[in-house]
Amino acid sequence: MVNTCRYDGQYTCDWDQMLAQRAERMKSSIIRELLKVTLQPDVISFAGGLPAPEFFPIREFREACDYVLQTEGEKALQYGPTEGYPPLKEFLAEKMQKYGVPAEPPNILLTNGSQQALDLIGKVFIDPGTVVVTGRPTYLGAIQAWNAYEARFVTVPLDDDGMQVDLLEEILKREPVRFIYVLPNFHNPAGTTLPLERRIRLAELAAEHGVFIVEDDPYGELRFEGEDITPIVVLHKENTIYLSTFSKTLSPGVRLGWIVAPERVTAKLVQAKQGADLHTSTFIQMVVNDICQRGLLRPHVHKLRQVYRERRDVMLAALEEHFPPGTSWTRPQGGLFLWARLPEGCDSEHLLRVAVEEEKVAFVPGSAFYPDGDGRNAMRLNFSNAQPDVISEGIARLGRAIKRELAK
Amino acid sequence: MVNTCRYDGQYTCDWDQMLAQRAERMKSSIIRELLKVTLQPDVISFAGGLPAPEFFPIREFREACDYVLQTEGEKALQYGPTEGYPPLKEFLAEKMQKYGVPAEPPNILLTNGSQQALDLIGKVFIDPGTVVVTGRPTYLGAIQAWNAYEARFVTVPLDDDGMQVDLLEEILKREPVRFIYVLPNFHNPAGTTLPLERRIRLAELAAEHGVFIVEDDPYGELRFEGEDITPIVVLHKENTIYLSTFSKTLSPGVRLGWIVAPERVTAKLVQAKQGADLHTSTFIQMVVNDICQRGLLRPHVHKLRQVYRERRDVMLAALEEHFPPGTSWTRPQGGLFLWARLPEGCDSEHLLRVAVEEEKVAFVPGSAFYPDGDGRNAMRLNFSNAQPDVISEGIARLGRAIKRELAK
Numbered sequence: 085m086v087n088t089c090r091y092d093g094q095y096t097c098d099w100d101q102m103l104a105q106r107a108e109r110m111k112s113s114i115i116r117e118l119l120k121v122t123l124q125p126d127v128i129s130f131a132g133g134l135p136a137p138e139f140f141p142i143r144e145f146r147e148a149c150d151y152v153l154q155t156e157g158e159k160a161l162q163y164g165p166t167e168g169y170p171p172l173k174e175f176l177a178e179k180m181q182k183y184g185v186p187a188e189p190p191n192i193l194l195t196n197g198s199q200q201a202l203d204l205i206g207k208v209f210i211d212p213g214t215v216v217v218t219g220r221p222t223y224l225g226a227i228q229a230w231n232a233y234e235a236r237f238v239t240v241p242l243d244d245d246g247m248q249v250d251l252l253e254e255i256l257k258r259e260p261v262r263f264i265y266v267l268p269n270f271h272n273p274a275g276t277t278l279p280l281e282r283r284i285r286l287a288e289l290a291a292e293h294g295v296f297i298v299e300d301d302p303y304g305e306l307r308f309e310g311e312d313i314t315p316i317v318v319l320h321k322e323n324t325i326y327l328s329t330f331s332k333t334l335s336p337g338v339r340l341g342w343i344v345a346p347e348r349v350t351a352k353l354v355q356a357k358q359g360a361d362l363h364t365s366t367f368i369q370m371v372v373n374d375i376c377q378r379g380l381l382r383p384h385v386h387k388l389r390q391v392y393r394e395r396r397d398v399m400l401a402a403l404e405e406h407f408p409p410g411t412s413w414t415r416p417q418g419g420l421f422l423w424a425r426l427p428e429g430c431d432s433e434h435l436l437r438v439a440v441e442e443e444k445v446a447f448v449p450g451s452a453f454y455p456d457g458d459g460r461n462a463m464r465l466n467f468s469n470a471q472p473d474v475i476s477e478g479i480a481r482l483g484r485a486i487k488r489e490l491a492k
Numbered sequence: 493m494v495n496t497c498r499y500d501g502q503y504t505c506d507w508d509q510m511l512a513q514r515a516e517r518m519k520s521s522i523i524r525e526l527l528k529v530t531l532q533p534d535v536i537s538f539a540g541g542l543p544a545p546e547f548f549p550i551r552e553f554r555e556a557c558d559y560v561l562q563t564e565g566e567k568a569l570q571y572g573p574t575e576g577y578p579p580l581k582e583f584l585a586e587k588m589q590k591y592g593v594p595a596e597p598p599n600i601l602l603t604n605g606s607q608q609a610l611d612l613i614g615k616v617f618i619d620p621g622t623v624v625v626t627g628r629p630t631y632l633g634a635i636q637a638w639n640a641y642e643a644r645f646v647t648v649p650l651d652d653d654g655m656q657v658d659l660l661e662e663i664l665k666r667e668p669v670r671f672i673y674v675l676p677n678f679h680n681p682a683g684t685t686l687p688l689e690r691r692i693r694l695a696e697l698a699a700e701h702g703v704f705i706v707e708d709d710p711y712g713e714l715r716f717e718g719e720d721i722t723p724i725v726v727l728h729k730e731n732t733i734y735l736s737t738f739s740k741t742l743s744p745g746v747r748l749g750w751i752v753a754p755e756r757v758t759a760k761l762v763q764a765k766q767g768a769d770l771h772t773s774t775f776i777q778m779v780v781n782d783i784c785q786r787g788l789l790r791p792h793v794h795k796l797r798q799v800y801r802e803r804r805d806v807m808l809a810a811l812e813e814h815f816p817p818g819t820s821w822t823r824p825q826g827g828l829f830l831w832a833r834l835p836e837g838c839d840s841e842h843l844l845r846v847a848v849e850e851e852k853v854a855f856v857p858g859s860a861f862y863p864d865g866d867g868r869n870a871m872r873l874n875f876s877n878a879q880p881d882v883i884s885e886g887i888a889r890l891g892r893a894i895k896r897e898l899a900k
């Protein structure tokens with residue numbers, strides 16, 4: 085190969101001038117930046133949303149990979165349909181039906197985790213300035229996905245039962261809302277669960293005001309106690325886009341989630357996904373399908389519920405013991421997270437820096453979960469990733485750091 | 493679970509009114525719709541861009557899956573960094589360096605195939621109305637990805653040496669171009685290769701006019717004859733975003749590609765990918781990395797070159813024998829496709845319908861590769877997927893269909 089270019093090849097265009105307007109609003113997620121810092125082995129991190137890796141079904145994945153490649157290797161390594169691998173779509177439709185959700189395969193689209201579902205929803209439904217209602221706080225991945233489409237966020241405060249739906253009506257009267265984003269089960273970051281009455285009222289209000297609902301349910305299967313509550317999509321099936329994922333039940337590293345939506349909505353999301361990445365890995369879909377078809381998902385989830393319940397209990401006990409008066413926290417019935425509030429005026433972003441440096445313990449500051457950067461006197465604590473004794477030690481460290489800050 | 497909703501749950505918002513403006517421009521790719529029709533086992537299809545499945549490295553994948561899960565299962569199934577799995581980034585940086593491209597790991601971003609790279613480029617660089625220069629014809633996946641960001645396409649005709657770069661200057665003077673999209677090696681759909689002089693002139697023109705270049709190179713390693721030609725990114729490294737993929741060398745079904753760009757451009761694309769899907773499957777990246785680190789990629793690609801060269805030769809011979817006077821076609825030096833032109837006035841969309849119905853043979857009509865739907869007297873023929881005797885039979889069938897159409 086010869087390089088006979090007549091200029092020096094060093095020219096560069098003015099990249100800053102090349103950016104689309106939406107790119108100005110793209111920022112790195114504070115969580116993902118934090119995750120890098122907290123990779124130091126001596127830091128106890130409650131920051132990530134990571135499942136417990138020691139319970140990953142590794143043997144099941146090995147057997148499934150081997151079986152799929154041995155029996156259908158040519159299909160597994162080839163291009164596949166954008167909608168998803170048909171047997172997995174059928175499995176998910178049946179699974180949803182058991183859950184009370186009237187889904188058929190044409191309602192379902194496989195995605196690269198729920199994050200891609202949020203992105204596709206943004207791509208199809210959000211113009212610059214489109215009004216989206218979220219909780220206050222809400223999942224930061226949704227803020228990030230929809231910021232990139234220049235959404236305008238209007239937020240509804242949460243209490244210990246999740247979104248305060250009675251405050252929604254006034255917003256729907258005032259603002260040209262396009263959709264409402266809710267995490268009804270074991271909310272990320274708040275750990276709250278929306279009671280049935282609020283779900284019904286939410287569905288009614290959406291219908292009255294002609295807006296739709298995005299119901300994000302990554303943790304619904306990880307309930308530790310109490311009864312399952314009817315999903316909003318069951319109450320309001322023609323008006324709801326429902327999202328779930330295998331990230332919290334099997335593995336986040338395979339990046340596999342799914343959307344359930346009215347058929348014509350799914351069809352539009354399929355078009356958006358074609359342009360976005362053609363389709364989700366055929367191989368990954370076939371491997372996960374094999375695990376599901378063998379009936380290994382349900383016992384595995386059953387085990388995870390026990391493991392995570394114990395870890396939640398350990399964290400709640402440690403909080404009682406080590407957190408000072410004036411702090412409070414939610415008591416989640418499932419999921420991966422709880423939400424702790426510090427006394428007014430205590431800044432969790434500052435606390436994080438101190439806690440990592442002086443006590444080698446990390447969490448996510450509350451501000452990451454507010455579109456407007458509020459929430460600085462709160463924090464999200466993950467209880468699924470660390471082992472029980474590590475949770476106790478970490479909360480003790482964090483308690484010391486908070487007490488020192490309050491004493492200043 | 494109880495459903496006590498006080499209305500019938502049948503309400504639906506006016507979904508058509510909910511769509512973002514960009515969603516109006518999303519259409520299903522004609523190729524992907526076609527692929528469904530041509531799944532009938534008696535249809536010989538030259539339509540897809542599918543590799544030969546009988547040469548997929550299935551054994552290598554089985555061994556790599558087993559090794560990765562056995563030795564690093566907890567890491568493989570866990571969340572990972574958005575930028576990509578570090579050892580694979582290092583492998584790709586070294587691979588690019590051998591190819592003459594001065595890449596380091598911070599220049600590289602792993603994507604879900606090159607299609608996601610096209611999408612991320614659109615997300616970061618295309619506002620509604622942004623002018624993008626493409627060949628005429630060009631890769632339909634790029635049209636689809638950038639239509640979703642409401643790009644305005646300005647096209648430059650191709651001849652047998654690819655994009656007619658001498659026609660570019662006038663466009664750059666006239667239009668507020670943001671970037672130029674080129675497929676220099678074994679163009680999809682045209683099968684053409686851009687000579688070094690044109691690459692140099694393209695780099696010079698981009699520098700003179702302050703625009704950047706997107707160099708899409710999925711087939712570069714599949715050269716059957718002749719010498720490799722310097723990639724544009726080598727000539728113009730600070731001003732070029734280079735894309736490649738494992739789809740045509742290892743497997744499209746794993747969905748794994750990569751971007752090489754100036755460091756600050758990669759950083760912006762990483763932010764866009766965080767919001768789009770957090771990261772590409774850790775497991776898939778570790779499996780492909782294992783295959784690459786064992787040195788299995790190069791001998792596998794060597795074998796594919798021989799297989800595809802034979803198939804190209806069989807197709808060229810069959811075209812000589814069966815296509816009527818007035819037709820012509822390109823003679824690609826590599827890749828997966830050639831481009832055939834029909835006599836003026838012969839409509840390849842109509843021909844497709846006739847060919848599938850009467851002769852059970854399929855191809856992609858040329859119009860799919862023109863942003864403005866022109867190109868109706870041409871077709872793309874894939875020679876990688878079908879076995880040699882099937883190629884001969886398929887081209888004989890297609891020749892008969894064309895002759896019948898011309899006789900009408």
